[in-house]
Amino acid sequence: MPIKFKFEDSYKGAWILLRQTYNLILKCEDKVFSEYGLTTEQHAVLMAVKHISGPVRITDIARWLDRSVNSVSMIIDRMVKAGLVRRVRDRKDRRTVFVTITSKVEKDFVLASVAGWELIQEILSPLSDEDRLTLIRLLETLRDKTYDYLDSGEVVEEVRKNEAENMAQFMKQAAKYKSPSTPTAKR
Numbered sequence: 001m002p003i004k005f006k007f008e009d010s011y012k013g014a015w016i017l018l019r020q021t022y023n024l025i026l027k028c029e030d031k032v033f034s035e036y037g038l039t040t041e042q043h044a045v046l047m048a049v050k051h052i053s054g055p056v057r058i059t060d061i062a063r064w065l066d067r068s069v070n071s072v073s074m075i076i077d078r079m080v081k082a083g084l085v086r087r088v089r090d091r092k093d094r095r096t097v098f099v100t101i102t103s104k105v106e107k108d109f110v111l112a113s114v115a116g117w118e119l120i121q122e123i124l125s126p127l128s129d130e131d132r133l134t135l136i137r138l139l140e141t142l143r144d145k146t147y148d149y150l151d152s153g154e155v156v157e158e159v160r161k162n163e164a165e166n167m168a169q170f171m172k173q174a175a176k177y178k179s180p181s182t183p184t185a186k187r
Contacts, residue, residue, distance in 0.1 A: 018142075025123065032119050036112035038105075041075050042084060043116065046101055046109045049085070055098045110173040 005020065007013035029040040038046070048064040049056050062072040076099060079085045084105040090096035101109065124132060 036108040114174045
């Protein structure tokens with residue numbers, strides 16, 4: 001049975017609830033993505049590779065995920081062994097290595113992304129549109145304060161994507177992979 005913490009101190013309450021919610025969302029994502037043979041970390045790397053324009057380096061993925069290059073490199077090592085991504089050396093500068101998604105994982109990635117999107121909609125469904133916008137503003141404030149604390153410097157890039165267009169693209173791809181007799185949540 002889960003534990004629901006209650007604190008009179010709002011700082012402690014906020015801290016525990018942020019950690020607890022983050023951990024629980026990761027568990028939910030792990031459950032959904034595992035149905036497609038992926039971990040949450042692997043899905044995040046694949047998402048970064050798909051959304052970064054142009055050739056993708058490990059440093060680009062690390063920056064996109066707010067992770068260290070070393071930790072992302074270790075994840076990618078495991079993904080290469082599993083056949084999920086390939087490392088391709090740049091022809092002009094052999095020191096530069098690009099990461100590409102293999103055709104083996106393309107279908108599972110799309111289906112997992114759709115399932116992950118459905119999960120997030122379900123988790124956020126108790127909130128009104130106004131509450132979701134408030135949540136976004138509050139989380140952006142906290143995120144920006146952590147950047148200040150870590151002295152991350154100026155934000156290098158602000159990524160703005162047309163979310164509706166991206167999701168429509170995933171749904172269109174997912175429809176290609178689904179057959180009428182195949183369950184949508186399993187491989």
